[in-house]
Amino acid sequence: MMLEVEGLSSHYGRIPALSGIDLRVGEGELVALVGANGAGKTTLLRALSGVQPVSSGRVRFEGADITAIAADKRVRLGIVQVPEGRQVFTPLSVEDNLRLGAYLRSKAEAAQGMERVYAMFPVLKQKRREPAGALSGGQQQMLAMGRGLMALPRLLLLDEPSMGLAPKLVEEIFACVRALKSAKTTIFLVDQNARAALAVADRAYVLETGRIVLSGSGAELLQNEQVQEAYLGL
Amino acid sequence: MLARPMLQRLASPRTGGLLALAAVIALLPLALRNSYFYDVAILVGLNAIVCIGLNLLIGYAGQISLGHAGFFGLGAYGSAILASRYGWPPTAALLATTLAVAVLAFIVGRPILRLRGHYLAMATLGLGIIIFMIITTEDKFTGGPDGISVVPFRIGGFVLQGEHIWYWVVGALLLVAVWLALNLIESPAGRALRALHSSEVGAEVVGINAAEHKLMVFVISAVYASVAGSLAAHYSGFVTPGKVAFLHSIELVTMVVFGGLASTFGAVVGAAVLTTLPQLLATFEDYEMMVFGAVMIGTMIFLPRGVVPSLARLFKSRRSAAADGNAEKT
Numbered sequence: 001m002m003l004e005v006e007g008l009s010s011h012y013g014r015i016p017a018l019s020g021i022d023l024r025v026g027e028g029e030l031v032a033l034v035g036a037n038g039a040g041k042t043t044l045l046r047a048l049s050g051v052q053p054v055s056s057g058r059v060r061f062e063g064a065d066i067t068a069i070a071a072d073k074r075v076r077l078g079i080v081q082v083p084e085g086r087q088v089f090t091p092l093s094v095e096d097n098l099r100l101g102a103y104l105r106s107k108a109e110a111a112q113g114m115e116r117v118y119a120m121f122p123v124l125k126q127k128r129r130e131p132a133g134a135l136s137g138g139q140q141q142m143l144a145m146g147r148g149l150m151a152l153p154r155l156l157l158l159d160e161p162s163m164g165l166a167p168k169l170v171e172e173i174f175a176c177v178r179a180l181k182s183a184k185t186t187i188f189l190v191d192q193n194a195r196a197a198l199a200v201a202d203r204a205y206v207l208e209t210g211r212i213v214l215s216g217s218g219a220e221l222l223q224n225e226q227v228q229e230a231y232l233g234l
Numbered sequence: 235m236l237a238r239p240m241l242q243r244l245a246s247p248r249t250g251g252l253l254a255l256a257a258v259i260a261l262l263p264l265a266l267r268n269s270y271f272y273d274v275a276i277l278v279g280l281n282a283i284v285c286i287g288l289n290l291l292i293g294y295a296g297q298i299s300l301g302h303a304g305f306f307g308l309g310a311y312g313s314a315i316l317a318s319r320y321g322w323p324p325t326a327a328l329l330a331t332t333l334a335v336a337v338l339a340f341i342v343g344r345p346i347l348r349l350r351g352h353y354l355a356m357a358t359l360g361l362g363i364i365i366f367m368i369i370t371t372e373d374k375f376t377g378g379p380d381g382i383s384v385v386p387f388r389i390g391g392f393v394l395q396g397e398h399i400w401y402w403v404v405g406a407l408l409l410v411a412v413w414l415a416l417n418l419i420e421s422p423a424g425r426a427l428r429a430l431h432s433s434e435v436g437a438e439v440v441g442i443n444a445a446e447h448k449l450m451v452f453v454i455s456a457v458y459a460s461v462a463g464s465l466a467a468h469y470s471g472f473v474t475p476g477k478v479a480f481l482h483s484i485e486l487v488t489m490v491v492f493g494g495l496a497s498t499f500g501a502v503v504g505a506a507v508l509t510t511l512p513q514l515l516a517t518f519e520d521y522e523m524m525v526f527g528a529v530m531i532g533t534m535i536f537l538p539r540g541v542v543p544s545l546a547r548l549f550k551s552r553r554s555a556a557a558d559g560n561a562e563k564t
Contacts, residue, residue, distance in 0.1 A: 051438050075441030087436035089429045100429050103422065104441040144436075151440060 001060075002027045002186055003048070003155055008057035010040075010047050017043040018210045021057065025155065030177070030187045032197040032218065034231055035207035041190040042084050044207070045159045048188070049081035050074045061155070076104050078154030082161065086144040090133030094124055097132050097143055101150025109152060117146035120176065138169035145176060156180065158189045162196065174200060194231035198222045206231075248416045251499050255412060259405040272397035274513055276469060279404035280462045282505035283411045285489045286498055287458020290415060292487065293496035294424065295451045296431035297347065298355045300483050301362030305456040307369060307478025308335050309463025314384040314473050315375050324387045328464045332457055339456035340449065347448045359480070366478045381474035384467045400469050407465070408502070411458065415498045418454070427451060428496075459486075492533060494540025503542050 003025040010018040018040045025031045035041050046052035048059060050071035059067045061077060089097050098117055102110035118125040121142040127135060132143055141161055148156060158177065162170040174196050181187060181200065191197040198204055201218035206227060214221065221227050266272050284306055291297050312331030316322040322330070346357045369376045376382055387394040394403060418424045430437040430444055437444055467473045476482070485508065493504020511529060515522045537544035 049439060051435070070443070071438050072441040072443045075439070081439040083435050083439050087433040087439070089432040089436055091432055092425070092428055096425055097429075099422075100425055100437075100442070101440050103426060147436075147440060 001025070002029075002062055003188070004058075004060040005048070006058045006060075008044075008047060008059065009055045010043055010052055011055050012043075016210055018047065021207075021210075021212055023205055023212060023215070025186060025188050028184050028186055029202045030181045030189065030200060032189045032191065032201035032204040033207055034191070034194040034197055034204060034221075034227075036230070037192070038209075039207045040210040041207055042159055043210075045081060045084075045157050045188070045190055049079060049157055051081075072104070075151055078152065079157065080148045080151040080153035080155070081157040082144050082148040082159060084159040084163065086137075086140045088132040088135075088140050088143050088147065091131055093129050094132055094135070094143060095128040097147050098124070098128075098150050101147035103151075105150070105152055110150065113150040113152065117149055120149075120179065121146055138165050138172065141165065141169075141173055142176070145173075149180075153185065155186045155188065158187060158191075160191055161189070162191055162193050170196065194227070195222070198227075248420065252409065252413060252416070255499070255502065256409055259409065263401065266401075269397045272401050274510055276397065276400050276404050278506045278509045279401075279408045280466050280469070281486070281489060281509050282408055282502045283404075283462040284459045284486055285493070285501035285505045286411050286415050287455035288486055289490045289493075289495065289498060289501040290418065290427075290451050290458075291455040292490055293494075293501075294419060294431060295427045295448055297448055297452065298351075298487070299358040299452070299455070300355050300480070300487065301358035301360070301365070302455070302459050302486050303478050303480070303482035304362035304365035305335055305339065305459035306463035306466070306482070306486075307365055307473075307475070308338070309460030310467035310473045310477060311369055311376055311382070311463075312460070313464035314382050314467045317468075318383065318385045319375070324385070324468060325389055328461070331464055332460050335460035336453050336457050339453045343449045343452040343456075344445075347445065347452060359483075362478075362480060362483050366475060366480070369478050370475045376475075379475060381472055383472050384470075386471065387465070387468035394468070404465065404469075407461075412498055412502065419498070423447065423450070431496075488530070492530065492540060494543040497540065497542045497546075500540050500542035504540065507541065 001024045005021055005023045008018060008021040009016065021044060023031075033041055033044065043052055047054050050069065054067060057067070058065060061079060066074060066077065089100065092100070098114055099110060102113055105113070123139055124143060124146055127139070132140065135143060145158070145161065161173050161177065165173065170193060177187065177189065178200055189197055189201065198218045198221050204216065204218050204221050205212050206214035206221065214224065214227065216224070222232070262275060266275060284302065288299065288302050291299055309331055312334060313324065313327045316327035316330060317324045342361060346354065346361065349357050370379055394400060419428075426437065426442045426447055429440070429442060430447055434444055463477070466477070489504035489508045490501050491504070492508055493502065494500030511526060512522065515525050518525050533541065539547070
């Protein structure tokens, strides 16, 4: 298993946000996490990338316990998050944003990564000298994903990549997710668009008020009545 | 055609700006009619050095400090006490003081920089006030409110004395200060700082250790202030707690904001304008501070990003408008 989470809990002050989360992500898998607003999806991703403190439980990455190590060390190990709301560096140029993605990587790795990202998102190459703030929402999402890829992720944590985008762009972003998957990138995906997320996922978990309530293959969950009722609006 | 890359380099802030600044420093003495003018120019230079450091912290890393007069004061008093009371060679006193201030900033910065926004402002304000209190009360070392006199700066047998020599020394150091700051900003660490300023979450997820970078730039800005303080002490031959006081911290922040955040040359311009303006306005006598205030308010309304970035933007948009006009004609 690439990522193993056991009994993970996290609190905001005294309020529990996650309690006793167990999940695993295998190498090359695309695992989705679906759930309503406030279920704790983002908190879980932040706990995995080391930005959110954990109150109990354990996180193992490729066999090593990483529960207590700092965010930047996790990036070095290859756990890379593409945060919710994109969080691109708006005053910096597109190219500088990408360069910063490879902050912990060598120059050669950065150059290679840049070519790969430009091949995947040609529009970023066109706009490479423009400030990231001048990009549209969809392009900023591509930039955020590109910046994540620059860090050479072994495990890519995608937080709400389709949030706030027009339907056509949502499709485009999910096409990118599929492309990354076929390129053997391991992905842990969180999205409010449960239908699209479950459709691309090998396996998925359903999170409700900080607990995992269901899990199964993406196809299984798409057929599950509870899921259909609660998240797919059927 | 061959000249194009060279022209482009000349127009870049690093090369072109530095050359322009060097030219101003070299030609300015033509306009400096007497030692009073030189004195003001030296004050501008010393303030500019502090502001360049402070701008790295405020403008680039996005962290406020209302206590930088404290670091300036520590530099001034450190040099004064070591060189004048204990007879250290001024160079050694300056180096030892700078090192001590860097260590202090490192130790104090770690807990303080965990705070954000108003809380960080409060904490740095508190730091500045503590330094001020210590300097005014420990009169055995510092001379208390009366201040302390400082021996002239000497390197070997050469004594730095008189406004003319100090003008060139401060001018050269100002160029070095600008050059170092520009290099820092263009380095990967500088890019990381700007990233941090624009999105701390974004910076964390690409593996930038935010706490470490903030601390680094805090220490650098404290060192800039301390070195300027040491030199100011030797230059004027006398230090009083006034330079350590809260008001001086505010003046420094004002210079940085006035000149333009995240613009190294803005920090220099801000220091130059706000240091000379009170001298120019002396003719208004009783109304001096009123006119000063009006100039500040007017500038911030009409040039909201500060003098240098706002004017640069205006110039750029004019030029691209002119270029568009030309394109239409052809």
